[in-house]
Amino acid sequence: MLFALSAVFLMAMAAPWLGRLPSRMAGWVLSLVPLALTFFFLGKLGAVADGRTLTESWPWVPGLGVDLSFYLDGLSLMFTLLITGVGTLIFIYAGRYFHEAPAGRFFLWLSVFTGAMLGLVLAGNLITLFVFWELTSISSYFLIATDHKKESARKAALQALLVTGLGGQAFLAGSLLLGMAGGSLEIADLLTRGEAVRSHGLYLPALLLILAGAFTKSAQVPFHFWLPSAMEAPTPVSAFLHSVTMVKAGVYLLARLSPVLGGTEAWTVTVAAIGCVTMVAGAVMALFQSDMKRLLAYSTVNALGTMVFLLGIGTETAVKAAIVYVLVHSLYKGALFLVAGVVDHETGSRNVTSPRRLFRKMPIIASSAVLAGLSMAGLPPFFGYIGKELIYEGALKAPFAGFLLPTAAVTANLFLFATAALLVLRPFFGGTGETPPFHISPPEFFLGPAILGLSSLAVGIFPGLVDSTLIAGATKSVLAREIPVHLALWHGINTAFLLGILTFGAGVLLYAFRDSLERCLQGATRFAALGPARWYEWSLAVLNGTAVRQTRLLQHGRLNLYVLILFMTIAGLGLYTFFRGEGGWVLPNLLDARISEATVAGLILASAFLSIASPSRLAAVVAMGGVGYGVALIYVQFGAPDVAMTQFAVETVTVILFVLVIHRLPSYVRLSSRTSRMRDGIIALGTGGLMTLLVLAVLETGNESRLSGFFAEQAYPEGHGRNIVNVILVDFRALDTMGEITVLSLAGLGVYGLLKIRKRKEG
């Protein structure tokens, strides 16, 4: 499996070069990789259908329990085949779609996405899964913004990235909690520990965080708004990422973890309720769209809601229905998106409400649309009919909420029925206007819709093609037990069948009255403007505004205030730490000072005061020199003659330097107000007091430097010097001294440079 995945990423690397070929050719060449992978994974079908799971693992970060492991069971296999199968058609189609412009970069990201999506469904470790999960978000970002010169495309891309990205963070946090609760990040391990996880204290937070990740990715209400916006993407992307694969990642995650997290009350209530709302809302909003792609996007929201809803119910029938619906939806929605792309590409308009007679212009495309549309409407003998019957059965057999769930399911489906009718009838058969010229679309364009549309029909008539292999395998993964799966069109006259007839009748009526209904609902659009899309914009604006204000507040460019905040923090935190700890240390004896020493100390303090208080610059400089000399005298008295000598020299040079430039410096005006001097004085006192306490505390603890002893003993035998300080500087710490010299020469160069500029300007 690692090999298969590497093949896709290698393809991504090759894509920019292949993109230099005419796009059509590049599409055909690149489609060979997913095609080969389709056959590769079809080869695994037998083994997986026998109930085996294939795993592979490479150590990645063993210390954290993160392995690059893969896990292939019925559920992964079904998604894998969807990705590679539909992917093949998409690459062929995209080659034609972009025939005018070079598409190297587009193919690069499409290939990266394919690899990431495969990795996501094959991942056997939560962290591995997360990495691929994020990679799909990132490639989706670049693919939505393929037309990056358009502002709306960039905005939509960012919106999708932020919403799914935030969900991704929640998912990561949830995975880590789940890993703590289950004791492992390996999915294979977690699947056997469901009981322990569900009774663990971290179960609820882990569940909610993981659900947040799944719901954002799969566009559940109230996070659904990014999906219609994402229709800015080129149609091949919408078909592949935003209907067949990426948006189903959330559904996949729910299905994957349902043996671990599912079955509890929290799961059922949250997942089924959110799914139910999304299902109904998506279907209703879809009917009132006029743009073909947005209509499809909302009906995708409906489909995702349906899957989530069924997984939330979690009974055998419901899970079976969810799995079937993944397949149903992928087949018809993939086809319809590709059809929409061709219509847009060849007529320049995606409007569904105005009647056009496109059937004559593109008969093959129109026929595919009819096939897919019938499946979407849930009419026999299409696969969609089987899917719809199962949804009704799942809702009817739900152990809670009574008639509410079937009602919701029927409502959603009758809207879906009307939407399908709108989508297929008006653009292709509507109106009586003039007939456009007959024209056969290029094979790249009709291949995808035709294959997917025919599959909807074929699988509907012969459900045996998939039921005991794909569907049974995937259902077993979700339920963690085997159940017999036999799909059929005809189940006899039962409640689900009657509900189907009801849907058909009401759907026809709804379609007939759609336009007048739309006029009635125009007032409601004002409410729609207050929906989650607005919340998103609002929170983004607030975030940006806060960032700007905070930056203005903290990065004001006033040196004094920076320094002020710095020292306030040091003094505040330092003193707090001091007084919070056990105080009451004995004050050492003040009187052990000799008179000479005390005099020097007094001299230093007096000079320091003079240097800050003096109104004259010269006096301040002299007083500052006084401080330096005083400190040097301390060094002399306490056994540091070398230091004292250096200090005397440096202090003298400093004062000379000051005096040299003093006439160039501004006169000494008092600038700050009395209050600000008071404030600064308090901070200065605080910092000074803190330092005094610090020295005392250090002396209190006492310290034995082992390093000093070593230097002192080795100075003569190793360093051949009698002055230990000198030996340390030029021998033991010679590298430091070299650094010091470098700093000094750099400072010298800087000074020279600054003086030089002035000379040149003057001259």
Place this chain on the structure above:
Amino acid sequence: MNVLLAIVTGGLFGAGVFMLLRRNPFRLIVGLALLANAINLLIFTAAGLTRARPPLIPTGAEIPPENMADPLPQALILTAIVISFGLLAFTIVLFSRTFETLKVNDFAEMKERDE
């Protein structure tokens, strides 16, 4: 003496910080010089004081005498003195150039000129 020097250190720190907070560049430089001395004194005092026993090995001996001053802080301070001198020299020239160019001797005003 420890206590006295601790107080001196604290006093120098206070004076240095106060000057760093001034709006006049000249005072800021004086503040830097005071702060440099304060820090050196902090290291010196905190390492423990020994009166009048410099860390020298007498002629003829191989091993230093007992109870001499600690050589390590002295070495550290020597480095620090030189570095802070470099810093100070550079700052003085920098500010005198700034004043010549901007004709402003107030940090608050300097910021406005910058914009």
